[in-house]
Amino acid sequence: MTRSLPFLLLLSACGESSRSPLADEPFIPPSCGAEPLTPRPDADGEFYGSETVGYAFLGALHYQDERSNATLSVPQAGTICLRGTVAAGQFAYAELILGLDEHSVDGKCRWPLLDARAFGAASLRFSLDEVPDTHLFLTAAVFQRGECPEGEFGCVAGGIYTLLTPDREELLLLHPGVNLAPFADFVGNELSVPLDTSRLSFFTLRLAPTNRALDFAFCLSELAFLDAAGHEVVPSPRGP
């Protein structure tokens, strides 16, 4: 009697396995038939711009409800802001996407893909000036192997991990100030399959749906990767 969240429906549209890949499986790049993930304005207003902040590109989108809207802005270098309104209901939400480094994975297509393991990243750190009056939580998308001809999100189908509390009982709710997201606390479809940090595609800061329309505005800054000792580490130079 119930429906899956539209985001998940969209992700599963590719028809890929819903299971996470094993970290040691050979990486198979996506089909070039899919569009890259770079957020960009389009005729339907689904995407609200593309901005570069350091090595990440960022965007906002919302789904399925014309009463929802979101606007992205960069008031200063290194700071990205999202504001708008989310309609009431289970199927309306907004999210700020932190797309990671775009690489050419097959010599032709460019795709957000970051091997965070290669430079020793163990967590993501960022600051928020405030949080909306709902749960704000973080997900990570892992690039899956296989083709994804039906859309860009198909390439991460089954590869969405959610940041939970260390006991894995609750969402780790984001808060004003400095937030730390240990990669070890991201949980996907199978608890036993850890986040594959060698194939990170993007992070999202997502507003949980509520049962009443919600105005929101928040800014993210000081985005950085940290190693296990808490020291900032930076990705290797971009590929071709």
Add this chain to the structure above:
Amino acid sequence: MLARRSAALWPRSLTRGALLLATTLLGCFDVHEVDTSGTSVAWPRVRIVDDFENANGLPTWSLLTPWICNTWPAPGACTAGSADPGLGRGRAGFLSFDVTSPGGAELTAQTLVAGLDLGRYDELAFTATLEAGEGGALPPWVEVRVQLDCPNAAEVGFDRDGQSVSVMSAGSPIADGRAQRFVLRLASMTQPTWQDWERIDPRRCLADVTALAFEISAVGAGLSLAGTLSVDDVELYAYAGGAPNAADSRFSPWYCFGAPGIACDESRELPVATFPGARDPDLPNRFCTDAVKVDPIDHTLGTDTRNFASLGSLSFAAHFASADSGKTEPARFGVRLGCGALSAGFPAVMREVEIFPAWSSYRLPIASFDPYPYPIGFDNVEGCLEQVDQICLEGLPGAAEPAGTLMLDELVLR
């Protein structure tokens, strides 16, 4: 919540000396030496799914979306939300519906993660009321079904209409607006027979739940189903030794009440209460569990009594961490056995125990319990022990209450 009954008022005029009870400090032992040959008192650890107190509709368990309603075969014949007052306290969720059988309505929340492992829990508890729409009546055999969707547990998780495979169980609230609490055993939930496109292993379903729904439906065709279902205090219970059977000695989750500073954490493996060290003179701070029973037919939860008179002792393990970190001496508590069904005024018996900072075990002979000071004049110890309906720990009447955190384990009756 489960019968959180008010405590007896404490007359201010009684002197401290008159309140002191005859006490016997028993020896304490290492917890690992506890003799568990008696009957263990089974109480659950609690995962609150939703107490419906968030005005935004966000469930208490952050892994769930807000509740919405659906109806079938025609959609949209419902409204859902939360309203104040709820069932006993605060807000409650509600589902107002107007459908015709064999249709139905549901109040449902989905998971924000891929799937929840509810196999770690033994029971689902909730409080519900059912009321017919204005001027109407509901069929007497209307059911409230709890349905857990688990499309990932099947090769074909959804049928062509988008309906997920699931397991379910049902309670039958009386449609008179009276609040009833239901306790459903998760392991007894089964897949509906109409889901004939693929049969699933219910245990696998419980391990990968993507939605939880309360459904209203009735057998028969052409029956009007119009009314409101209210739901509150949806909780999952996990027992250390598995869910008790109907005949087993069952107690409620530990809870506490009294001054604002007292706090319980019933979500932990072992019950924990933090005593503020100060209390309302008319209302003692108590950390309690109630004797309860679940009707095996309609799954309603009710109060119960236990006959302690025929027992030899009550044992438990405990430790008390004083708020004063430098304090190493034991804290004085009273173990109170309530027998509210015996007479008015919440009669009880009590005995003192000194609880040490380190985990220790305590064995209290049943014969050593004395009348509680209130109600004044109560002295029917034997009668009270035959109808014990509540076990509490509290500061001693008339004495300074210890400030700190009390943790319990392994309560055994012999």
